[in-house]
Amino acid sequence: MNTDTPTFAICDLFTSVQGEGGMMGRPFVFVRFWGCPLSCPWCDEPRHRNPAFRRILSLAECIHALEHQTPGLNNILLTGGEPLAAPHLATLVNRLKERGKWVAMETSGVGGNIPENLDWITLSPKTPLPHFPVHRASEIKFVLGDEADAEQENWIQWWMSRHDTIWLQPRWQGANFPATAAHRCLRKVLASGGRLRLSLQIHKWLGIP
Numbered sequence: 001m002n003t004d005t006p007t008f009a010i011c012d013l014f015t016s017v018q019g020e021g022g023m024m025g026r027p028f029v030f031v032r033f034w035g036c037p038l039s040c041p042w043c044d045e046p047r048h049r050n051p052a053f054r055r056i057l058s059l060a061e062c063i064h065a066l067e068h069q070t071p072g073l074n075n076i077l078l079t080g081g082e083p084l085a086a087p088h089l090a091t092l093v094n095r096l097k098e099r100g101k102w103v104a105m106e107t108s109g110v111g112g113n114i115p116e117n118l119d120w121i122t123l124s125p126k127t128p129l130p131h132f133p134v135h136r137a138s139e140i141k142f143v144l145g146d147e148a149d150a151e152q153e154n155w156i157q158w159w160m161s162r163h164d165t166i167w168l169q170p171r172w173q174g175a176n177f178p179a180t181a182a183h184r185c186l187r188k189v190l191a192s193g194g195r196l197r198l199s200l201q202i203h204k205w206l207g208i209p
């Protein structure tokens with residue numbers, strides 16, 4: 001491998017349907033980046049921290065893998081871990097756009113600059129993001145646990161005053177449907193005057209990645 005070429009730390013590459021938010025039901029080739037600058041205690045993607053799953057791909061290898069994963073499927077979803085933490089993310093997005101791909105990204109908003117030509121950005125704040133360019137987010141998604149969280153409530157209110165598309169999603173822990181968190185989300189959605197939406201992660205119901 002030429003060490004001058006951009007490289008990417010990847011932990012998963014697979015085809016599935018998006019199970020949540022506004023792209024629910026749409027098929028994508030998912031690329032899950034290894035590593036994340038945050039350490040959420042409830043993180044349900046442990047492979048992105050496990051060195052055993054860290055694969056380094058060159059830009060060309062990454063493009064090749066994405067193009068050959070499911071030939072003809074042009075939707076690509078960059079997720080993690082944290083895609084923004086990949087140093088050459090903008091280069092990868094540019095190459096994918098040159099090849100006619102429709103490129104979405106899921107991010108916590110922490111880790112680096114947002115590439116210019118993404119088609120869809122799902123922002124899932126885990127921290128206050130006072131300087132995040134609000135207009136770049138296609139949708140906002142908050143993941144709620146069983147218990148009320150005053151700090152998170154403040155972020156939700158902050159984003160509700162700035163963005164029209166905000167999803168609340170219960171936090172799964174293991175394979176069991178998180179009924180308490182789901183009803184907490186549902187109560188807030190029903191009381192929101194139509195401002196909030198409920199996301200239930202259909203891929204988890206289907207038992208697919």
Ligand code: SF4
Pocket residue numbers: 036037038039040042043044045048080081082108126
């Ligand atoms: S931001 Fe997402 S990937 Fe990173 S630690 Fe938190 S839940 Fe896990």
